[in-house]
Amino acid sequence: MNDRQQSHAGGCACDAVRYRAIGELRPVIACHCSQCRKSLTNYGAFTAVARGGLEIDDAAEVTWFASSPGVRRGFCRRCGSTLFWDNAANDYTSIAAGTLDQPSGLRQISHIYVADKADFYEIGDDGLEQLTQGQGSDIRPRRGER
Ligand SMILES: [Zn+2]
Ligand SMILES: [Zn+2]
Secondary structure (H helix, E strand, O other), X not given: OOHHHOEEEEEOOOOOOEEEEEOOOOOEEEEOOHHHHHHOOOOEEEEEEEOOXXXXXXXXXXXXXXXXXXXXXXXXXXXXXXXXXXXXXXXXXXXXXXXXXXXXXOOEEEEEOHHHOOOOOOOOOOOOEEOOOOOHHHHOOOOOOO
């Protein structure tokens, strides 16, 4: 398969926002940070596509919240679904994995910010790597491999 022709579609809960991610998607990383806890009810699950690979059908329906300097979270202005996470310093855009149309064909590979997780759940013994904090340079989408 030609990676450059890969395309995944997704959207928010009310379908006001539909998008396509063109190109290889990174495997899913579960983020247990406080921002995800508050905005996503518990922890976030994100994939990512190379910057420029995200096509949003009606970008006016997406509201961007500056969650920290240089970082913004995009959500549907109608239903509130978190869709995107974007750090201007990165060469990729993160996509909330749960918003992808199923089947996504993706696998989860790790947990990050596990030190910040809420106290009411345990991360299951799923054999995946657990990182106390984030892992900036290693969470970009891989190109040309699967
Ligand atoms: Zn919506
Ligand atoms: Zn997070």
